[in-house]
Each structure stands twice: as C-alpha cells, then as structure tokens.
Amino acid sequence: MSLMSPSPSGAMGQNLGISSYAIEVNQALLKEDDDLLRQTFLSVFRQHHPQLANKVDVIFALAQAWCMSESDSDFEMLEKRLDALTPDESILVSSAFSQLLNLHNVTEESITARVEKAARLGEVEQATRSTNKSLQRLVNVKGLKPEDIHSALCKQTVGLVFTAHPTQATRQSLLKKYGEIRHAMDRLHNTRLSNYERLECLDEIRSQVQGAWRTDEIRRRKPSPQDESREGLTYFHETIYSGLPVFLRRIDTALKNIGQPMLPLNAKLFSFGAWMGGDRDGNPFVTPDTTRDVVIGARLSAATLLTEQVEKLMYELSMWRATPELKARAQQVQARHAAEGEFLETKKNTYDVVFMSINEPYRLVLSDVRARLQRTKDVLHHCLEHASVNVAEALEADPEAYRDETELLATLHMCYDSLISSGDIHIANSHLLDVLRQVRTFGLYLCKLDIRQESVKHTEAIDAITSYLGLGSYKEWNEEQRMEFLLNELTGKRPLLPPDLPMTPEVADVIGTFRMLAQLPNDSLGAYIISMSHTASDVLAVVLMQKECGMTPMLQVVPLFETLDDLNYAETAMRQLFANPWYFAHINGQQECMIGYSDSGKDAGRLAAAWGLYEVQERLTQVADEFGVHMTLFHGRGGTVGRGGAPAHLAVLSQPPGTIRGTIRVTVQGEVMEQQFGEQESAFHTMDLYTSAVLEATLAPTEQPPKEWRQTMADMARTSCDAYRAVVREDSRFVNFFHSITPVNELGRMNIGSRPAKRRSHGSIDTLRAIPWIFAWTQVRFHLPVWLGVGEALNSMIDAGKLELLQDMFTNWMFFRVTFDMLEMVFAKADPRVVKMYEKALVVEPGLHGFGDELLTKFHDTEQSMLTVMKHSRLLSSSSTAFLQQKLQLRAPYVAPLNILQVSCLKTLRAIEAGKNVDELVPADYKPSEKALALMSRGASKHPFVAGIEDTLIITMKGIASGLKNTG
Structure with a gap:
C-alpha cells in the first residue's frame, strides 16, 4: 500500500485536513513499520540474550493485554512478571522497552516525513498551509496585491534559537543511529528497489538496530556546556x-x-541563535571562558562549512568570460602569488592551484577566498589554544583573516554580478546563489550566541560597586533611586568600575562575562537576555555594565518576563524605558522583549499563564506603537504543553492579532531540535511552517476576539490561577506529595544537561526549574501542571450558564481551540491507573493518600468538563485525531512495563537512602554471573546491586520520556 495512491473519495479530515483514505493508509503503514522494527529488534535481542527474549515476549503480551482490558488481574500478572526479574535482567528488559519506544518514534517520524512530502506534491491535504498555499490564499482569498506580499516576505525574519534546556533524554550517539534507520526506512518505502537492494536495506536497518542496542544509552557524566554546543551545532x-x-x-x-x-x-x-555556552542563569559551569570557547567553535564550524562550499564553486566556475572588475581582481591574486615566489594560494593547498590561470578568473578569485578562510581558521585555532588572546583583536590584526563576512560577501557578489553581466544567468542563480544566501544567513559565526543571566546577579554586581565607592547599597534603593543613578552613569563620562574592586565569585563572574564579551567578535553575539526581569532598572543595569566593560557596539538588552506578576508589570517597565530620552535614542527604534512560557505556567498554571501571555503581547505591542518602536517578541516556549509547546504553525497563528509584524523569535529546546531539524524533510517542513505562519499573521491577522470572549477568558484565568495556587502553593501536603510520588529528586542521575535542576541549592517549588517540574509529572503520567485549575475555571462558567459561549469560543477562536486541543492530547497521554500505582507504592505517609484521591477527582472532573466544552464523547474521538490515537495505542504496551519497573527502583533506592542495608534488599538466591556483574557495574564504583538499580531507573526515565515525547 502506498501513501502516494490517489484518494478514491477525496474526503477530508475535519481538522488535520488529510483525506480519510490517506489516514487509513498512514495507520496501516505505521502498524507495518512498527511491526518491522519491533521484530528486527527482538531478533537482535534474541541473538544476544536468548533466554531473556522469551520473557520480553511474555511481558510485551501482558502489557498489551492490560492496556486493552484495563483489568486489575492483567496488571497483577504483568507486575508479577516484572517483579520476578533479577537486577541484571531488569536493566536489559527496561533497556529493551526503551529501545522499542525509540524505534517506534522512528516509524512515526518516517511516516510524518512522507506525509509532508506527499502534501508538497499535492497528493494529500494538510491543515497547516505551506508558504506556497499561503501566498495563493493571500492573493485569491484575502485579495492582497502580489507585490505587497513579495515586499512583506522580503522584510520578514524568523529567529530560531537553540537552547541548552535539558529535555533531550536520548544520547546523540543513539540519535544518529536512529537517523540512519529512518533514512533506510525511507529508502525502503520511497524507492523502487531490486530484491538485492531491498535485502541490503533491511541489513542496514538490522545493523543500526544492533548498533543502538549495543550502545550504552546512559550518559555516564554530565555534559559540559561545550558538549551541548557541539551537539547543537551538529544540526x-x-x-x-x-x-x-x-x-x-x-x-x-x-x-x-x-x-x-x-x-x-x-x-x-x-x-539562527544559540544559548549553549551563553545561558549562565543558574548554571555555574557556564563561565566567561566557556562562552569564549563556544564562540570560537561556532566560527570554526562556519568557516569549515563555507570552505567546502567555496571549493565546490572553484570547480564549477570554470568560465573565462567575466567583467573587467572580476578580471582585475584575478590579476591581483595572481600578482600576489608571483610576488610571494609561489603560484599558490596557501602553502597548505598546492594540489589544484597550479592548473589555474588568468583565463579562469573565478577560480583564481575564489582560491583567494579559500586561502583567507583557511587563514581565519588558523587564527581561531591559535585563539583556542591561547586563552589570553583577544579574539576580536586577533582577527582584526591579521590582514589575511576575515573578521566578518563583509569582504567575503562583496567578493561573492562580484562573482555573481559578473556572471549576470556575462549572460550566464542560470550559472549565477545555481550554486553561487545558494552560497550567497548561506553567507547572508550564517555569516562567519554560524549562529549568534545569546547571553542570559538572572536579574539579581546584575543587582549584586552593581551593589558591590556602589558599596565599595561609598555611594550606598544599590540593593536597598527603590526603583526611582536606581533609575536616577543608572541614567546619571550612562550619560556621564567618568568610569564607574574601580580596578581594585573586591569581588565575590558571583560578582567576579558577572563582570568577567562582560569583559570577555568585549573581546569577542560582535557578529558572533546576539542579545543579552535578563531572566526574571521585574523592572526598567533591570534593563539599564545591563546597559551600564556593557558600557563600563568596554563593549562597543553594545548588545541589545532583552528583558525576559516570566512570572504572572512580571507579565502584568511588563507594560509599565517598557513604558518607563521608552519615555526616557536617553534610552529611546539608544535603541534606535528597535526593541525585543522575551516572554517566558515555562515559569509563568509553573507560577500560575497553564490556563492562567496562556491568557497572561496573550495579554502581555498585546500590551507590549501597544506601548511600542505609542512610541514608534518596532517590537519583536521572543517566545520562550518549551517542547511540552506545560511549557507552552504547540505545533509551530498553530503556535504562531494563535497569537494575538497584530502582535507579529514580520519578525518573531522562538526558542527550539531539547528534544524539539531533533524533531524539527533531525531530518532534512523535517527541517524543510519546520522552516515552511514558520515562514507561512508569520507571513499570514503579518498580512492577514485573525480578527480580534469579542469583548465577551475576552472577559470570559479573563474570569477563567483568575479562577484557574486561584485553584492552581491553592493546591501548589497553599496546601501543606502538596510538596511532600510531589517529592514522594514523582522521581523529581532522582532526575539529576540522568545527566541530560549541564545545568542544575534548581536556580539555587536551597528552596522549594519556586526555585525548582520548570523543566524538572514538568518532566517529573510526565514520568508518572499525570501531567498535573497542564490541567490543574482548568476544571474549576470551566465549571465556574458552565454553572453560570455560559456553556454555549465556551463552545462558540472553542469553535471560532484559534487561541482557545489550540489551548484545548493541546489539553486533550495531554489527557490522552495521562493514565490515572499508573498514578494510583505510584501513589500506592511510593507515598509512605498515610495522610497523603487522601490528597492523591482528591487530585484524581479533580483530574476526572477537568477531563469531563473539557469534553463537554469540546462536544467530544471521549478523548480523541474526532476523525482528525484517529492517527494520534493509534500512535498512543501502539506506544502504550512499551511504556507500561517501564512505569512498573520505575516504581520498583524508586522504592528500593529510597529504602537504601533511608538507611536500609543493601544486602538485605538483594534476593537471597541471587548469584550474578561475571557478565551480570559487569553489566551492573558500568561506570559506577558503588555496590553492583545499587548501581544496577540506578541504571534501570535512569533507563525507565529515558524510555518514558521517549514514549510520551515529553509532551506533558
């Protein structure tokens, strides 16, 4: 059965936009591919573990039975089988199901890529519009002039910022193998293969599956920020x-x-931007030297990638016709070589230059470009080896090195113009055009590094200065005093920073960072982002620190408003800044503000945060309009729904109308990097979605919601926030329940990121980062941060007789619909039976059992209220969600055993932490072989039994994250 087969009916799914026939085809292909990879994996597993393979078969069958029947007896049989495993068997079984989940994800990604390709070919329809369809709609439906659309598109820029936020649980080594499997699956389906080629393709799949199985899936050490940067640059x-x-x-x-x-x-x-190596908010491992290393590394990558493209051009552009200007440049290159006594462009590249002559002017000119790129890399390598060298000055001092792309771009433009003038238009618009566009986008920096730090760190640094100079304590001043001081210093001429300032390590790091930034090429740096921004003085403090540390030109300072209170105060802070003549002149009509989805959700609950974010975008845009400033909104979205995650196209189009005006920045976090850019077709699709959505949001924004909808949403947000905080902040049982029922305290063992789980070592939920907050609830299949408070909000409106109004909002308001579509998906991934299992096994305080029951009651009430508003009889009951429902059903038997094993591991490890003797926990009849001991002792110097339990726990956490795709 082929995806490309024509649809006999042409019927369209309600929301997804794919024909019902295509949906059936996709479902059949997904099942077929899932069976293929599962059987391939089990064949590999049986080869290495023949006795254990039968147990895995039985466990999988029991898991399928339980997921279908929901019977207590089926669950007890599954639990009994898993409890009977020895510690070394538990490692292998958990790893097997984790691998099966990752392989299932490969099948989903493969099917998705094929759907996207078929959609581009016009063979199936999708709801999300490609840029081509958006252009057609804007002309034919909206009546816009084509030239106006062209003008808007040419001015449009989408900023995608890769962050180091640790939500990608799978190692890069495995991701690459899964990528090879995905490519082999694609060849298997999309290419006409001979029998020999098909067998070779299947052999490649088996080889990669075996390679993945024989690779340790656990990171044995925390990655450094440099490691995170290198992994990000691979995309x-x-x-x-x-x-x-x-x-x-x-x-x-x-x-x-x-x-x-x-x-x-x-x-x-x-x-393109990055935070890896620049995000020092609560990460002590991101030092000034770290930032220097990743900037140099990114520039080396850019120079290497560009060198490869220039070398290809050298072989392609063999033409002799050229403009006098290009010929003159070629003669200069030839003369310089002759003057040096060599007919070479560098001593390192001698093999091809001897064949060039003045009759090949493009090759001569490009050989000089290549030589200068090589010299640029030599300078960068020297800087990498000598930490005291000022990178910007080193590039500036060497006349043969490129300090930025300006000269290089001019040379490529000269070649392009020469080809056009010579009549070789098609040659100019071939590979040379591609290289010009690459240089325009990636420069010699590849991606600009944003710097991020928490606002309180800057306050402490300035307080150290004012206290030392006898001016008083900056920390104790009110906002008016701070603003007056900062503006006086910014407009004054005397230096503020004393050379002999005594500094704590924290203050030294802040000042050292600014001094290091002044030594780096400015084009490698993006924005300076202030997390936990509260006031206007937070912004001016960073501007002042840049001035005092010699940063010229200064980086754009971007306040990040995160908590609900900060979102509500954002308009006041920006109005105060814009009203100041010095700051208004400083920004030159451009301002960027970042809004945080993760911490706002943790602070107020997902529904209240969603509305707070909606309103702050409107207010920030309005105040910018009042002062004639172009406002770019930077959306700090995570991959999960609890952290603002949503499909890219819908996420953009559901923003308030009029707030996207040709520019937007968005974070690309954790596992989303792989999902959006791990495969070429996915990368194209991601760029297409953002381009079309931003263009439509700019030229044809949705209509403003009626006042009644807004008021209803505001009332629901207040009710939701109060209900959420009543549990998370005010109920004395909550913190103990959270730490007991979830593996939040054990997440650090996964080593999935360089950053600690908390901003500070002490504190409670407030200091816990949003990622482990969401990750922990996802592990137990409860997703509490997403739905808590929503039920009370909906019921308050339903009780007030506004059900029809809510249903109208769901049908006709994209913001409201996307919010609840994502909520429905999260409910479909949740499983109250699993939550009850964790509660029964892990919550040791009897008084907390009733609390868990209360939360489950809220869960069921919220689900029912949501379905009533959506007019759905059950979760994922619409025809458009049938494919998603099948995906969840296929994953469920893989996830269930991991949850049961995780509970067992948590019970054992917590007993040991409570003082239980390890030997008492080891089964009396357990006599591990040397192979079993080696398996349990990988990378650990502790007791093999304890090390084995820890490994099993880590593998279950990784597997569940893969199974749920971190979407809680």
Missing part, C-alpha cells in the same frame, strides 16, 4: 546549513507562482 552540519538554500529556492518558486521575482540577495528569512 547545522547535517541539515540546516545545506537545507536552507534549498528551502529558499522553494520560496522563489512559490513567488514565481504569483508572478513575483525571486527573493533578493539581501533577504534573510531566518536567523
């Missing part, structure tokens, strides 16, 4: 750098379809 090397110009060609074609010229050479539809 540029593998999909983004080569994929972007291909995508832009598709945009050129889409523009041609509405009678418009291609994108101009100076268009920049995307900019």
Whole structure:
C-alpha cells in the first residue's frame, strides 16, 4: 500500500485536513513499520540474550493485554512478571522497552516525513498551509496585491534559537543511529528497489538496530556546556546549513507562482541563535571562558562549512568570460602569488592551484577566498589554544583573516554580478546563489550566541560597586533611586568600575562575562537576555555594565518576563524605558522583549499563564506603537504543553492579532531540535511552517476576539490561577506529595544537561526549574501542571450558564481551540491507573493518600468538563485525531512495563537512602554471573546491586520520556 495512491473519495479530515483514505493508509503503514522494527529488534535481542527474549515476549503480551482490558488481574500478572526479574535482567528488559519506544518514534517520524512530502506534491491535504498555499490564499482569498506580499516576505525574519534546556533524554550517539534507520526506512518505502537492494536495506536497518542496542544509552557524566554546543551545532552540519538554500529556492518558486521575482540577495528569512555556552542563569559551569570557547567553535564550524562550499564553486566556475572588475581582481591574486615566489594560494593547498590561470578568473578569485578562510581558521585555532588572546583583536590584526563576512560577501557578489553581466544567468542563480544566501544567513559565526543571566546577579554586581565607592547599597534603593543613578552613569563620562574592586565569585563572574564579551567578535553575539526581569532598572543595569566593560557596539538588552506578576508589570517597565530620552535614542527604534512560557505556567498554571501571555503581547505591542518602536517578541516556549509547546504553525497563528509584524523569535529546546531539524524533510517542513505562519499573521491577522470572549477568558484565568495556587502553593501536603510520588529528586542521575535542576541549592517549588517540574509529572503520567485549575475555571462558567459561549469560543477562536486541543492530547497521554500505582507504592505517609484521591477527582472532573466544552464523547474521538490515537495505542504496551519497573527502583533506592542495608534488599538466591556483574557495574564504583538499580531507573526515565515525547 502506498501513501502516494490517489484518494478514491477525496474526503477530508475535519481538522488535520488529510483525506480519510490517506489516514487509513498512514495507520496501516505505521502498524507495518512498527511491526518491522519491533521484530528486527527482538531478533537482535534474541541473538544476544536468548533466554531473556522469551520473557520480553511474555511481558510485551501482558502489557498489551492490560492496556486493552484495563483489568486489575492483567496488571497483577504483568507486575508479577516484572517483579520476578533479577537486577541484571531488569536493566536489559527496561533497556529493551526503551529501545522499542525509540524505534517506534522512528516509524512515526518516517511516516510524518512522507506525509509532508506527499502534501508538497499535492497528493494529500494538510491543515497547516505551506508558504506556497499561503501566498495563493493571500492573493485569491484575502485579495492582497502580489507585490505587497513579495515586499512583506522580503522584510520578514524568523529567529530560531537553540537552547541548552535539558529535555533531550536520548544520547546523540543513539540519535544518529536512529537517523540512519529512518533514512533506510525511507529508502525502503520511497524507492523502487531490486530484491538485492531491498535485502541490503533491511541489513542496514538490522545493523543500526544492533548498533543502538549495543550502545550504552546512559550518559555516564554530565555534559559540559561545550558538549551541548557541539551537539547543537551538529544540526547545522547535517541539515540546516545545506537545507536552507534549498528551502529558499522553494520560496522563489512559490513567488514565481504569483508572478513575483525571486527573493533578493539581501533577504534573510531566518536567523539562527544559540544559548549553549551563553545561558549562565543558574548554571555555574557556564563561565566567561566557556562562552569564549563556544564562540570560537561556532566560527570554526562556519568557516569549515563555507570552505567546502567555496571549493565546490572553484570547480564549477570554470568560465573565462567575466567583467573587467572580476578580471582585475584575478590579476591581483595572481600578482600576489608571483610576488610571494609561489603560484599558490596557501602553502597548505598546492594540489589544484597550479592548473589555474588568468583565463579562469573565478577560480583564481575564489582560491583567494579559500586561502583567507583557511587563514581565519588558523587564527581561531591559535585563539583556542591561547586563552589570553583577544579574539576580536586577533582577527582584526591579521590582514589575511576575515573578521566578518563583509569582504567575503562583496567578493561573492562580484562573482555573481559578473556572471549576470556575462549572460550566464542560470550559472549565477545555481550554486553561487545558494552560497550567497548561506553567507547572508550564517555569516562567519554560524549562529549568534545569546547571553542570559538572572536579574539579581546584575543587582549584586552593581551593589558591590556602589558599596565599595561609598555611594550606598544599590540593593536597598527603590526603583526611582536606581533609575536616577543608572541614567546619571550612562550619560556621564567618568568610569564607574574601580580596578581594585573586591569581588565575590558571583560578582567576579558577572563582570568577567562582560569583559570577555568585549573581546569577542560582535557578529558572533546576539542579545543579552535578563531572566526574571521585574523592572526598567533591570534593563539599564545591563546597559551600564556593557558600557563600563568596554563593549562597543553594545548588545541589545532583552528583558525576559516570566512570572504572572512580571507579565502584568511588563507594560509599565517598557513604558518607563521608552519615555526616557536617553534610552529611546539608544535603541534606535528597535526593541525585543522575551516572554517566558515555562515559569509563568509553573507560577500560575497553564490556563492562567496562556491568557497572561496573550495579554502581555498585546500590551507590549501597544506601548511600542505609542512610541514608534518596532517590537519583536521572543517566545520562550518549551517542547511540552506545560511549557507552552504547540505545533509551530498553530503556535504562531494563535497569537494575538497584530502582535507579529514580520519578525518573531522562538526558542527550539531539547528534544524539539531533533524533531524539527533531525531530518532534512523535517527541517524543510519546520522552516515552511514558520515562514507561512508569520507571513499570514503579518498580512492577514485573525480578527480580534469579542469583548465577551475576552472577559470570559479573563474570569477563567483568575479562577484557574486561584485553584492552581491553592493546591501548589497553599496546601501543606502538596510538596511532600510531589517529592514522594514523582522521581523529581532522582532526575539529576540522568545527566541530560549541564545545568542544575534548581536556580539555587536551597528552596522549594519556586526555585525548582520548570523543566524538572514538568518532566517529573510526565514520568508518572499525570501531567498535573497542564490541567490543574482548568476544571474549576470551566465549571465556574458552565454553572453560570455560559456553556454555549465556551463552545462558540472553542469553535471560532484559534487561541482557545489550540489551548484545548493541546489539553486533550495531554489527557490522552495521562493514565490515572499508573498514578494510583505510584501513589500506592511510593507515598509512605498515610495522610497523603487522601490528597492523591482528591487530585484524581479533580483530574476526572477537568477531563469531563473539557469534553463537554469540546462536544467530544471521549478523548480523541474526532476523525482528525484517529492517527494520534493509534500512535498512543501502539506506544502504550512499551511504556507500561517501564512505569512498573520505575516504581520498583524508586522504592528500593529510597529504602537504601533511608538507611536500609543493601544486602538485605538483594534476593537471597541471587548469584550474578561475571557478565551480570559487569553489566551492573558500568561506570559506577558503588555496590553492583545499587548501581544496577540506578541504571534501570535512569533507563525507565529515558524510555518514558521517549514514549510520551515529553509532551506533558
């Protein structure tokens, strides 16, 4: 059965937009591929563990039976089988189900990529519009002039920022193997293969499956920020750098379809940024030297990737016709070589230059570009080896090195213009055009590094200065006093920072960071983001520190408003800044503000945070309009629903109308990097979704919601927030329950990120980061941060006779619909039976059992209220969600055994932590073999039994995260 088969009916799914026939085809293919990879894995598993393979078969069958029947007896049989495993068997069984879940995800990604490709070919329909369809809609439905659309698109920029937020539980080594499996699956389905080729393809799949199984899936040490940066840069090397110009060609074609010229050479539809190595908010491992290392590493990657492209151009551009200007440049290159006594462009590249002559002017000019790129890399390597060298000065001092892309871009433009003038238009618009666009987007920095630090750190640094100078304590001043001081210093000429200032390690790190930034190439740096921003003085404090540490030009300072109170105060803070003549002149009409989805959700609950974020975007845009400032909103979304996650296209289009005006920045976090950029087709699709959504949101925004809808949403937000905080903040039982029922205290063993789980070592829920907060609830399949408070909000409106109003809002307001579609998906992934299992086994205080029952009652009430508003008889009951429902059903038998094993591990480890003797917990008849001992002792110097239990626990956490795709 082929996805590409024509639909006999042409019927469309209600929301997804895929024909019912195509949905059936996808479901059949998903089942077929899942069976193939499962059987391939079990064959590999049986080869290495023949006796244990039968147990895995039985456990999987029992898990399937329980997931289908929901019978207590089926669960007891499954639990009994898992409890009978020895410690070393538990490691292997948990790893087997974790691998099966990851392989199932590969099948889903493969099917998704095929659907996206078929949609581009017009063979199936999707609800999310491609840029081509958006252009057609804007012309044919909205009546916009094609030239106005072209103008808007040429000015549009989407900023995608890769962060180091640790939600990717799977090791890079395994991700790459899964990628190879995905490619082999794609060849298996999308290519006409001979019998020999099909067998070779199946052998490749088996080889990669075996490679994944024989790889240790546990990170044995925490990654450093440099490791995180290197892993992030792999996506540029593998999909983004080569994929972007291909995508832009598709945009050129889409523009041609509405009678418009291609994108101009100076268009920049995307900019890329990173936080890896720059995000020091609560991460003591991100030091000034760390930031220096990752900047140099990114520049080396950019120079390497560009060198490869220039070398290809050298072989392609063999033409002799050229403009006098280009010929003159070629003669200069040749003369310089002759003057040096060599007909070479560098001593390191001698093999091909001897064949170049003045009759190949493009090759000569490009050979000089390559030589300068090589010299640039030499300088960067020298800087990497000598930590005291000022990187910006080193690049500036060497006349043969490129300090930025300006000269390089000018040379490539000269080649392009020469080809156009010589009549070689098609050659100019081939690979050379792609390279020009790559340089325009990635420069010689690849991705700009944002710097992030918590506001209180800057306050402490300035307080150290004012206290030492006898000016008083900055920390104790009110906002008016702080603003007066900061503005006086910014407009004054005398230096403020004393050279002999005594500094604590924290203050030294803040000042050291600014001094290091002043030594780095400015084009490598993005924005300076202040997390936990509260006031206008938080922004000016960073501007002042840049001035005092010699940063020229200064980085744009971006306040990050996170808690609900900060979101509500954001308008006041920005109004105060814009009203100040010095600051208004300083920003030159451009301002960026970041809004935090994760911490606002943790602070107020998902529904209240969603509305708070909606309103703050409107208010920030309005105050910017009043002062004539262009406001770019930076959306700090996570991959999970609890942290603002949603499909890219819907996430953009559901924003308040009029708040997206050609520019937007969005974080790409954790596992989302792999989902959106791990495969070429996914990367194209991601860029297409953002381009089309931002264009439509800019030119044809949705209508403003009626006042009655807004008032209803505001009332629900207040009710939801109060109900959420009544549990999370005010109920004395909650913290103990949370720490008891979830593995939040054990998450650090996973080593999935360099950053600690808390901003500070002490404190409670408030200091816990949003990621472990969400991750912990996802593990127990409860997803409490997403739904808590929603039921009370809905019921308050229903009791007030507003059910029909809510149903109208769901049908006709995209913001409301997306919010509840995501909520429904999370409910579908939750499982109260699993929650009850954790509660029964792990909550040792009898008084907390009733608390768990109360929360489960709230859970069921919220689900029922949500279904009533959505007019659904049950979860995922609409035809458009049938494919998602099948995905969840296929994953469920893999996840269930991992939950049961996790509970067992938590009970054992917590007993040991409570003082239980390890030997008492080891089964009396357990006599592990040398192979079993080796398995349990990998990377650990502790008791093999304890090490084995810890490994099993880590594997279950990774497997459950993969099974639920971290979407809680």
